[in-house]
Structures are given as structure tokens and as C-alpha cells.
Amino acid sequence: MNRSVRFALAGVAVAACASVGLATPVWAAGSTSSTIGGRTLSEVKANAAAAISLRLSALDTAISAVNSNSWLTAGDKSTLLNTLDGDQSGLTALAPKIQADATIAVARSDSQSIYLTYRVFTLAIPQARLSAATDDITGGVLVRLNDAKSRLTALLSGSDSGKDTPAVQALMSDLANRIQSVTTATSGLSTSILALTPSEYDANYTVLASPRETLLNSRSNLIGARTDIETVVGDLK
Amino acid sequence: MTPGRVLAAGASALFAVLLVSGCGPTSHTAQPSVTSAPSQSSRTTTAGTVTSASENAGAGSAQGQSSEIAAIEQDVSQANSANSQVLTDLSAAAAAQAQNDSP
Numbered sequence A: 001m002n003r004s005v006r007f008a009l010a011g012v013a014v015a016a017c018a019s020v021g022l023a024t025p026v027w028a029a030g031s032t033s034s035t036i037g038g039r040t041l042s043e044v045k046a047n048a049a050a051a052i053s054l055r056l057s058a059l060d061t062a063i064s065a066v067n068s069n070s071w072l073t074a075g076d077k078s079t080l081l082n083t084l085d086g087d088q089s090g091l092t093a094l095a096p097k098i099q100a101d102a103t104i105a106v107a108r109s110d111s112q113s114i115y116l117t118y119r120v121f122t123l124a125i126p127q128a129r130l131s132a133a134t135d136d137i138t139g140g141v142l143v144r145l146n147d148a149k150s151r152l153t154a155l156l157s158g159s160d161s162g163k164d165t166p167a168v169q170a171l172m173s174d175l176a177n178r179i180q181s182v183t184t185a186t187s188g189l190s191t192s193i194l195a196l197t198p199s200e201y202d203a204n205y206t207v208l209a210s211p212r213e214t215l216l217n218s219r220s221n222l223i224g225a226r227t228d229i230e231t232v233v234g235d236l237k
Numbered sequence B: 001m002t003p004g005r006v007l008a009a010g011a012s013a014l015f016a017v018l019l020v021s022g023c024g025p026t027s028h029t030a031q032p033s034v035t036s037a038p039s040q041s042s043r044t045t046t047a048g049t050v051t052s053a054s055e056n057a058g059a060g061s062a063q064g065q066s067s068e069i070a071a072i073e074q075d076v077s078q079a080n081s082a083n084s085q086v087l088t089d090l091s092a093a094a095a096a097q098a099q100n101d102s103p
Helices: A003-019 A041-068 A074-100 A104-116 A120-157 A166-186 A189-194 A198-203 A209-236 B003-020 B062-097
Strands: none
Touching (some): A041 A074, A074 A120, A074 A189, A120 A166, A120 A198, A189 A209
């Protein structure tokens, strides 16, 4: 994801909230209060440090998962690592800036960007994992099940043609339907997930719900497909 | 409840459903490590390249049939491994979304 776009859009989102009076902060720039929401400057800094640390740790885990995922396409892996690494770099640079902020208003304003600019938990990491799940299916599960289906089809039309009973035919038909359904459902899904931006998330907090539902349904279909294969194999033995 | 919290609650509920619905790794018959790389069968050169049974020498013999069955079972095992990774990734996404991500 283009990081500059994400930053710019996050800024627009903040401005939009302020313009409609949804979250006019008492700690707006220019405030001379020594506390905001009952918190001192040192407490704001401590909270920011903790929030950044939590996100850096989560990003570390997500990056490791992406790197060790053998089914991710090279393109998706590159895109995901670019996003996650960019978030890590941005948050790492933000941490000392907040600690050096001289006023509570500036510190609190900078702290906002920990959340609004990166959306680490609600978008970046879910994006990475949902995209990975899609590639797990398209590059892993579907390839193997299609291979198994081809082999079964060949056996049933060849050496095991005598075992191609109506029951077996029904299982093979169900297998083909499940594979086709998942193939259709996951086509282009990873690309659409990776294209989401923080601003799109801010405009629609359920933006990832549909892809997640698709993946859950696909996984269920794939388990059914596997069962079909195992049943037919049992009949052929 | 803020929209973010509604989403987080939904994600938590989803995770719970995943765990109790029998869709978890324990529903599989064979579970290779989800972090291990899928072994590439000698019968496939790249993902998606399939050597059909009809092209496989000896497929019409008893030995050929046995070999094909073994290959199919290997496919199922590898599919299980990948499908377990799907669950791992979906669960990780849900867990992340359950975190507070609002100022």
C-alpha cells in the first residue's frame, strides 16, 4: 500500500471528524493546559510509548508470519512486507518524537497518529492475515485438491472404472462444485483486500467483514471437498 | 459501544465460533506443522502443474493405481496443512481486530 496515501488519508479523516464536531479535542494545538483528560504530559508520553511498543511487537509477529508463509505469492508477500515494514518504520520514528514533545497538546496530537495513521490492529494486520489466508487457499489447498481430483477422475475412467458407482459420481460432482465455488469466491480477493486503505476503514468499519466471511465459507467448502476425496479413495482401495 | 468496539466484539465472536465449530485443526486427519513449507512432490514441478494419472506410466496397473492413491493422499495431506494455515491466519486477523485501535 502506498504509505504516503495512507498518511494523507488519515489526516483527511481527522480533519473531517473535527469539521463535523465529532471529536473536537480539548487538547487541540495551542492548548496550554498541563493536563488533558486528567493526564499529565508524562502520562500521555507513557501511554504513547506503550501503544507503540504493543504495535511494534504485533507487527513483528505479523512480519514473521508473512515471511514463513509458503503459499503467499511473491507479489502479495512483497506488498504485505512493504506495508508492515513501513508501519514499523513510521512508528519507530514516531516514538522518540512524542517523547521529545514539549507540550501536552502536541504530545497528544502526535499520539493520535499512532492509531489513525496506521490502523495496525484494525486494518494492517488483518489485511496481512486475510490476504495470506486467501493465498493459502489459492496457492495451497486448491492446487492440491485439483490435483487429487484429476487423479481420481483418471482412475475412475481407467483402471477403476468398475468402481465408478452413482454414489462415487455424486461425490465427484460435489467435489467439483466445491472446488469451483471456492475458485470463484477467492478470485481477485487478495488484491481487493490489499487495496484497502485506513481511510476506507475509517469510512466503513466493517470493510473486512465480507472478505472474512468469504474465506470462512471457502474453508468450510474445502473441508467438504477433502472429505469427498477421502471417501472416494476409501471406495477405490 | 463505538463502531471500533462493535467490530472488535464481532471479531471475538468469530474467533470463538471458529474454535467451537469443529473447523479447527483437530478436525483434520493429518496435521503437518502449519509453519512448515509444503513439500513439493516430484510429480509437480510448480504449484498447479499436474501430471495426470493417464500420463503416469503404469497407471493402469495395480501398482500404478496404488501409486496414484498414494499421490492423492499426499495431496490431501498438503491441502490439510494449507487449510490449517488458513485457520491460523483467520484467527490472527480476528485477534488483531479484537485489540483497541482507537485513541
